[in-house]
Amino acid sequence: MDAAAFVAELDSHRRYLLRVAQLQLRDGELAEDVVQETLLAALKAREGFTGKSTVKTWLTGILKHKIVDAIRARQRAPVAMASLDEEADVEDFEPLFKENGAWAAPPAEWGDPEDALSRREFFEVMDMCLEKLPPNTARVFIMREVMDLTTEEICKELRITANNLWVILYRARMALRLCLEQNWFAAAARG
Amino acid sequence: MLHRLTHVISCKEASRLLSESQDRPLGWLERLRLRAHLALCDMCTRFAAHLRMMREAMQRYRV
Numbered sequence: 001m002d003a004a005a006f007v008a009e010l011d012s013h014r015r016y017l018l019r020v021a022q023l024q025l026r027d028g029e030l031a032e033d034v035v036q037e038t039l040l041a042a043l044k045a046r047e048g049f050t051g052k053s054t055v056k057t058w059l060t061g062i063l064k065h066k067i068v069d070a071i072r073a074r075q076r077a078p079v080a081m082a083s084l085d086e087e088a089d090v091e092d093f094e095p096l097f098k099e100n101g102a103w104a105a106p107p108a109e110w111g112d113p114e115d116a117l118s119r120r121e122f123f124e125v126m127d128m129c130l131e132k133l134p135p136n137t138a139r140v141f142i143m144r145e146v147m148d149l150t151t152e153e154i155c156k157e158l159r160i161t162a163n164n165l166w167v168i169l170y171r172a173r174m175a176l177r178l179c180l181e182q183n184w185f186a187a188a189a190r191g
Numbered sequence: 192m193l194h195r196l197t198h199v200i201s202c203k204e205a206s207r208l209l210s211e212s213q214d215r216p217l218g219w220l221e222r223l224r225l226r227a228h229l230a231l232c233d234m235c236t237r238f239a240a241h242l243r244m245m246r247e248a249m250q251r252y253r254v
Contacts, residue, residue, distance in 0.1 A: 101201025
């Protein structure tokens with residue numbers, strides 16, 4: 001890949017990187033900075049890109065470090081941690097289940113996953129659903145699912161217990177699942 | 192004895208274990224109970240597929 005093609009390739013991932021940083025940091029300016037640094041680092045490290053992974057995976061890896069640095073540099077306000085504890089409350093999901101623990105509203109048939117995954121509109125709905133999650137829940141979920149951090153890394157970073165983390169991730173998945181079902185799969189079924 | 196070990200877990204418990212299996216290795220007893228539940232429950236089997244699909248979607252996340 002020549003230099004111009006490489007820059008164009010980097011540029012094509014800018015929006016995605018910005019979205020991930022924004023969901024993660026909840027600060028537009030800081031997100032911009034972090035993405036700038038990521039692209040700059042990628043340009044400098046062009047030789048380091050071996051082509052073994054996709055450019056997107058490689059960039060996500062760099063972004064992950066930049067975001068973790070930014071979170072470390074930022075003062076952790078006690079308020080944020082209090083609301084994280086609040087978001088770790090699993091009882092909110094009671095309405096999803098009957099008293100005996102059976103599904104109140106059983107999960108629907110989603111059809112062929114590849115079909116949804118091949119559509120741009122699906123990802124727009126997913127983005128909207130992520131946006132609807134409580135801020136810290138979304139942040140933790142992105143750390144786990146996009147940035148691929150382990151339970152240990154996230155707990156260390158946010159100073160929460162593993163059990164709290166699993167509850168938050170459970171909560172995120174339940175909410176995301178319901179939102180996708182209502183806004184994508186149900187709509188798709190109606191045609 | 193075996194019956195007590197594989198006491199039937201609810202969908203609520205199964206959904207929690209399925210989610211946690213994406214973040215930590217389940218213990219053998221948890222796996223046993225989960226497998227017993229999934230063998231009988233189409234809804235949770237569906238839920239498990241949804242979790243896999245969402246993980247895949249997040250891997251390919253683009254906007």
